[in-house]
Amino acid sequence: MPLLTIFTPTYNRAYTLHKCYECLKRQSNKEFIWLIIDDGSTDNTKELVDNWIKEDKISIRYHFQNNLGMHGAHNTAYRLIDTELNVCIDSDDYMPDDAVEKIVTFWKENGSDDIGGIIGLDCKDTGEILGTDLPKNIKTSTLFNLYNKYGVKGDKKLVYRTSLTKKYPYPVYQSEKLVPLSYKYYMLDQECEMLLMNERLCCVEYLPDGSSKNILKQYKVSPMGFRFYRMEMMKLPNTTLFFRFKQAIHYVSSSIFAESKSFLRDSPQKLLTLIALPFGIVLNKYIVAKMAEHKL
Secondary structure, eight states: OOSEEEEEEESSOHHHHHHHHHHHHTOSOOOEEEEEEEOSOOSSHHHHHHHHHHHTSSOEEEEEOOOOOHHHHHHHHHHHOOSSEEEEOOTTOBOOTTHHHHHHHHHHHHOOTTOOEEEEEEEOTTOOBSSOOOOSSOSEEOHHHHHHTSOOOSOEEEEEEHHHHTSSOOOOOTTOOOOOTHHHHHHHHTTOOEEEEEEEEEEOOOOTTSTGGGHHHHHHHSHHHHHHHHHHHHHOTTOOHHHHHHHHHHHHHHHHHTTOSOHHHHOSSHHHHHHHHHHHHHHHHHHHHHHHHHTO
């Protein structure tokens, strides 16, 4: 059994998925399985993957499901993965040719059941790091502390122990396509820290049809998912008042989009939510105005 599963959620991305396939064929270490979660594609994704499976260059598993959105695809991936480690490489991204080798070697030398996984670096096609490097004076950290204590910026690549990622599944709301993925990561932070590895593990590209480019629209069309996320963020232990207040503002805004009349009763921070109410209303109106401006 390989050590690592690389999983790729995809929806109508046949036009770019080949970049990920080509990079995986070039990996200097083939100790991995590529799991493709086809989240209801209506293009030629299945035919493309069938041909790659016939080529037999790398180990590929393909799973088709009705469209559930990014978090629903992640739920399915974590249910199916049976290797010790897993990492998500999006359909518009690719890995440097030695990324798998670096992950496998680093984990075999440093990994244990007391560690949640590895945090590595994302970069652009040019090799430029997204945001900042990881702190060099510490060996382990939670993801939350990296951003909120050590001042790290930019997306990072997360390699998790699979036994952990099977916990905290994302809730699925009818007709909604997104729950912020960091919900699971911050829940797992409470169980163990991650190893830090200042190595480029993924080259990313933000396409016009990606969730990152359409976040304002997601606020409106997936309000229950975002509302749930902000509620959970308000419950996180050892956070600052400012952090919880910010979550309360967003919670109010998402509750307005969700047309929730019980938002104050449902809030885990009722007084803070009451104080945040006018700010949440302003944020909601701002998002609506921005959407109208960009015709989203």
